Structure formats: C-alpha cells, structure tokens
Amino acid sequence: MLQPTKLDRKSSLSEFSTQELAQALLERLSISPDEWHKLKSNRKARANEQAAAAIVFLLKDQPEEALPRLQQAVGWLDRSISAPPCPTHQKGVRSEE
Structure with a gap:
C-alpha cells in the first residue's frame, strides 16, 4: 500500500477549516481520563493541552x-x-456523606 506524500496530506488538510484543524489538535493533545495520573505532572503535555485549547478559543x-x-x-x-x-x-x- 502506498503512503500518502506530504503534498497529498497537505491538500487533504485544506479540506478542513482552521477551527476544525485546531479542534482536532486539541483532541489529539488532550489528556484522557485513562492517562490523567500518568501525565498530570508532565509539563510538556499539560502546556500542549492548554495552548491548543487557547488556540481553539481564539x-x-x-x-x-x-x-x-x-x-x-x-x-x-x-x-x-x-x-x-x-x-x-x-x-x-x-x-x-
């Protein structure tokens, strides 16, 4: 099976709005409840999640x-x-109680 090229991926990304792409990034970077205890103190993960959320709100x-x-x-x-x-x-x- 052929892997999509960078150009193919870029053109497929153009099908989405900036807001949709930002929301997808936030979903990718959000810490799930299953990962919470493992990542709750991970500074990079927490900063990524918060910055992505900020972009969505902007x-x-x-x-x-x-x-x-x-x-x-x-x-x-x-x-x-x-x-x-x-x-x-x-x-x-x-x-x-």
Whole structure:
C-alpha cells in the first residue's frame, strides 16, 4: 500500500477549516481520563493541552477564555504551577456523606 506524500496530506488538510484543524489538535493533545495520573505532572503535555485549547478559543473569537489557558501553558513551562494532588488520593481526606 502506498503512503500518502506530504503534498497529498497537505491538500487533504485544506479540506478542513482552521477551527476544525485546531479542534482536532486539541483532541489529539488532550489528556484522557485513562492517562490523567500518568501525565498530570508532565509539563510538556499539560502546556500542549492548554495552548491548543487557547488556540481553539481564539479562533472562536473568545479571547477571555483563551487568556487563562495561555497563562496556564506558560505556568507549566516556566514551572510556576504544579499539579495539585488528586482529591481521591489525599491522605486524611474522607468524602462527606
């Protein structure tokens, strides 16, 4: 089976809107619930996810939603933020009944 060339892939990408491509990128970079514990402190993965989300909001003309996600992405990259502990795994925390 022949592999598509870069030109073939590029022309097939032109069939999608910029917003659709950004949404696909966000879906690709989003951390799934199954990967959450493994990647919750992975700075690159978290920054990628937040930056992609910001792009989606910018393309939807929602800069007020994009800005906090960009700030989160920068925080992951400059190490000014860290993942909070998982609420279900904190020591001494009991669920209220």
